[in-house]
Amino acid sequence: MAEVSSVLNSGFFASALTVADYDGPVKLSPEERVVTLDEVSWHDSPGDCWIIIYDRIYDITDFLDEHPGGSDILLEYAGRDASVAFRGSGHSAQALRALDRFTIGELPMHERIFRKPGGYHLSDIPE
Ligand code: HEM
Structure with a gap:
């Protein structure tokens, strides 16, 4: 069991972890938190508008x-x-x-595209 948890903690199987297990390498400030795609999707109106840019969540209502x-x-x-x-x-x-002033959090590791080991850089995508 100790071996299993050390493999999990190494981040090697990060894509299989749940949000509750999240312990990614990125340090979030105290005001920031892990926010899932599902949670973001509920904030989709002019009075309550969140968007995702490069795996970070922004509350851009104001x-x-x-x-x-x-x-x-x-x-x-x-x-x-x-x-x-x-x-x-x-x-x-x-x-x-x-963007910084609107940050409220980041996606969990398994839902990220860019900010994860081996993730895509936009420069990898053909114009
Ligand atoms: C929170 C996210 C965003 C911020 C902070 C932001 C900020 C800005 C700023 C400061 C400008 C002025 C030009 C510049 O400095 O680059 C601008 C222009 C523009 N933005 Fe955004 N933007 C955001 C999201 C978006 C998104 C998602 C789109 C979608 C396509 C978009 C489309 C544009 C366009 C088309 C202009 C040009 C307007 C013009 O020159 O007439 N922006 N934005």
């Missing part, structure tokens, strides 16, 4: 009316992953930094 690209385009991704759309719209480094 940003909808501030977004230079307008709120409609953001609402298309409400409750869903917007990584490729965010990258495809050619956002500046300033826009990337602006």
Whole structure:
């Protein structure tokens, strides 16, 4: 049993772990937490809008009316992953930094695409 748990804790089988087992290598700040795709999907309206970019969850409800690209385009991704759309719209480094203030958490390791060992980098994807 000790052997099994040491293999699990090594992260090798991270994709098989449940949210309750989550103990990934990324350090979350005290305000951040692990949020599942299912939970994100419930926050899909103008009054309660979460999106996912690069495996991080952002509550952008208060940003909808501030977004230079307008709120409609953001609402298309409400409750869903917007990584490729965010990258495809050619956002500046300033826009990337602006994400920080909306962070509420990260996906569990088994639901991530980018921020995991062997995950994809957007630069791997052909234009
Ligand atoms: C929380 C997430 C987002 C933040 C913080 C953000 C921030 C910004 C900022 C600061 C700009 C001004 C230009 C720049 O500095 O790059 C911008 C423009 C723009 N954004 Fe976003 N953005 C977000 C998500 C998205 C998403 C998901 C899309 C979907 C396609 C999008 C589409 C656009 C477009 C089309 C513009 C250009 C507007 C124009 O020049 O008329 N943005 N965004």
